[in-house]
Amino acid sequence: xxxxxxxxxxxxxxxxxxxxxxxxxxxxxxxxxxxxxxxxxxxxxxxxxxxxxxxxxxxxxxxxxxxxxxxxxxxxxxxxxxxxxxxxxxxxxxxxxxxxxxxxxxxxxxxxxxxxxxxxxxxxxxxxxxxxxxxxxxxxxxxxxxxxxxxxxxxxxxxxxxxxxxxxxxxxxxxxxxxxxxxxxxxxxxxxxxxxxxxxxxxxxxxxxxxxxxxxxxxxxxxxxxxxxxxxxxxxxxxxxxxxxxxxxxxxxxxxxxxxxxxxxxxxxxxxxxxxxxxxxxxxxxxxxxxxxxxxxxx
Amino acid sequence: xxxxxxxxxxxxxxxxxxxxxxxxxxxxxxxxxxxxxxxxxxxxxxxxxxxxxxxxxxxxxxxxxxxxxxxxxxxxxxxxxxxxxxxxxxxxxxxxxxxxxxxxxxxxxxxxxxxxxxxxxxxxxxxxxxxxxxxxxxxxxxxxxxxxxxxxxxxxxxxxxxxxxxxxxxxxxxxxxxxxxxxxxxxxxxxxxxxxxxxxxxxxxxxxxxxxxxxxxxxxxxxxxxxxxxxxxxxxxxxxxxxxxxxxxxxxxxxxxxxxxxxxxxxxxxxxxxxxxxxx
Numbered sequence: 001x002x003x004x005x006x007x008x009x010x011x012x013x014x015x016x017x018x019x020x021x022x023x024x025x026x027x028x029x030x031x032x033x034x035x036x037x038x039x040x041x042x043x044x045x046x047x048x049x050x051x052x053x054x055x056x057x058x059x060x061x062x063x064x065x066x067x068x069x070x071x072x073x074x075x076x077x078x079x080x081x082x083x084x085x086x087x088x089x090x091x092x093x094x095x096x097x098x099x100x101x102x103x104x105x106x107x108x109x110x111x112x113x114x115x116x117x118x119x120x121x122x123x124x125x126x127x128x129x130x131x132x133x134x135x136x137x138x139x140x141x142x143x144x145x146x147x148x149x150x151x152x153x154x155x156x157x158x159x160x161x162x163x164x165x166x167x168x169x170x171x172x173x174x175x176x177x178x179x180x181x182x183x184x185x186x187x188x189x190x191x192x193x194x195x196x197x198x199x200x201x202x203x204x205x206x207x208x209x210x211x212x213x214x215x216x217x218x219x220x221x222x223x224x225x226x227x228x229x230x231x232x233x234x235x236x237x238x239x240x241x242x243x244x245x246x247x248x249x250x251x252x253x254x255x256x257x258x259x260x261x262x263x264x265x266x267x268x269x270x271x272x273x274x275x276x277x278x279x280x281x282x283x284x285x286x287x288x289x290x291x292x293x294x295x296x297x298x299x
Numbered sequence: 300x301x302x303x304x305x306x307x308x309x310x311x312x313x314x315x316x317x318x319x320x321x322x323x324x325x326x327x328x329x330x331x332x333x334x335x336x337x338x339x340x341x342x343x344x345x346x347x348x349x350x351x352x353x354x355x356x357x358x359x360x361x362x363x364x365x366x367x368x369x370x371x372x373x374x375x376x377x378x379x380x381x382x383x384x385x386x387x388x389x390x391x392x393x394x395x396x397x398x399x400x401x402x403x404x405x406x407x408x409x410x411x412x413x414x415x416x417x418x419x420x421x422x423x424x425x426x427x428x429x430x431x432x433x434x435x436x437x438x439x440x441x442x443x444x445x446x447x448x449x450x451x452x453x454x455x456x457x458x459x460x461x462x463x464x465x466x467x468x469x470x471x472x473x474x475x476x477x478x479x480x481x482x483x484x485x486x487x488x489x490x491x492x493x494x495x496x497x498x499x500x501x502x503x504x505x506x507x508x509x510x511x512x513x514x515x516x517x518x519x520x521x522x523x524x525x526x527x528x529x530x531x532x533x534x535x536x537x538x539x540x541x542x543x544x545x546x547x548x549x550x551x552x553x554x555x556x557x558x559x560x561x562x563x564x565x566x567x568x569x570x571x572x573x574x575x576x577x578x579x
Binding site for chain 2: 016036037039040041043044048049050051053054055060063065066067068069070112113115116118120123125131134135138140141142143144146147148149151152154168169171172174177189202203206227228231233234237238244248249250252253256257261263267268269270271273274277278281285288289292294
């Protein structure tokens with residue numbers, strides 16, 4: 001009676017079940033991830049390989065960096081190449097410039113965009129829709145259409161080759177207003193009314209009640225402005241030709257101009273300039289991803 | 300409350316837009332000052348082979364870069380696969396180039412693609428291919444820029460597409476699995492149609508971004524390269540005319556034609572979306 005052909009016995013063994021066609025899809029679903037994992041891992045390697053090669057090359061001698069076949073690991077790890085970046089361009093100054101520009105733009109945009117975004121979302125004033133429409137039209141136009149007159153403004157103010165030229169036009173953003181307006185619109189009107197009943201004026205309502213509630217929007221705008229500000233190249237090239245007033249993006253372009261084939265130093269410079277954002281991204285990964293996912297916009 | 304923003308946007312954006320339009324009808328003297336010259340700039344532009352080449356390069360680059368969209372869709376779908384472990388890790392790997400300065404990306408890739416001692420040509424030599432000097436060769440330079448452009452923006456697109464994938468109901472996949480649909484069939488019959496609004500969005504952004512390409516040409520190719528002719532984009536030409544040659548009236552006309560191109564391409568995509576985008 002202990003025959004294995006009883007239903008109970010067969011249910012305990014997985015093998016005979018596989019002959020059942022209904023069981024096919026789950027089995028395929030189990031095999032499939034291995035293919036997925038392999039494909040994704042290989043592509044992931046392709047994505048990081050340039051960074052790895054950049055790092056290894058940054059520690060090589062010039063001869064090692066141009067040898068055929070390539071030398072994978074440097075004979076001696078020449079950290080001195082990094083010092084040579086500082087000799088070729090005022091890297092420390094440019095790093096500081098980039099940080100100051102980024103902080104300035106982010107702080108300005110968070111304040112001005114949230115003020116305007118709140119006003120467009122919640123306050124009634126004459127000409128609101130017309131002004132909003134004008135702001136929206138700015139969004140549609142490529143930034144390069146503004147740079148000639150912007151350059152002239154900077155020139156007439158005597159701001160060329162100063163950090164002001166890089167910060168001030170970046171304090172304002174139609175995109176930021178639009179983005180934060182959406183976040184303010186999503187908040188319930190009752191909160192607003194309650195604050196009014198408690199005697200808040202619009203500024204107090206904005207600052208104490210509404211602003212803390214749009215934190216995700218502020219983070220998103222901050223992240224996007226940071227990425228855009230750190231990476232921007234065209235505007236710095238136009239207004240700041242003095243190496244001491246350049247951000248890192250323009251500094252790297254000039255490093256490439258003067259050390260065209262000194263690959264170890266070029267790699268060291270490129271890596272040094274990218275590392276702060278890579279660290280920031282690693283630490284705040286969740287916020288970076290959420291910012292892109294919810295807004296889907298570059299600055 | 301909107302006063303600072305209204306002031307800032309008017310001074311730095313709205314008014315400059317009208318000024319640029321006005322400048323496009325003026326001629327700039329070598330020592331500053333400009334005089335009205337009507338439609339001269341636009342007439343000159345139509346007959347200028349360099350401008351025509353820059354627009355053709357830009358359009359060609361934009362169309363080729365669209366290959367990045369289907370690639371991103373496939374990887375987003377793979378990353379969204381339930382069985383895959385470490386999704387966050389892979390997503391971070393793909394996203395890394397997005398937070399890297401384009402100037403740094405350009406420097407590194409110029410080295411990887413070097414004709415004499417670049418690693419790519421070394422790898423190609425194993426399969427018997429004697430690689431060209433990619434970025435320095437006018438036949439391959441634009442394609443090289445497309446590859447680098449796709450590599451640096453794919454993570455950005457994947458993140459948007461992944462968030463679109465989250466909204467697709469798992470029941471659709473379960474139901475289709477019961478009907479015997481395999482992963483490939485599911486990808487084309489469920490994932491792509493359901494994701495089409497996100498795909499459309501990514502496509503529009505990709506086109507707008509590609510039409511304004513500047514950084515990669517400036518750092519990877521540069522002014523003196525023989526390959527500049529085949530890679531010079533509209534914005535690169537604009538930068539040269541406006542800020543190297545100080546021919547700002549002409550530069551303003553060039554960039555205004557680009558604006559028309561951007562608007563036309565965007566409008567075209569919104570027209571075409573009715574044929575393939577499904578809003579559920």
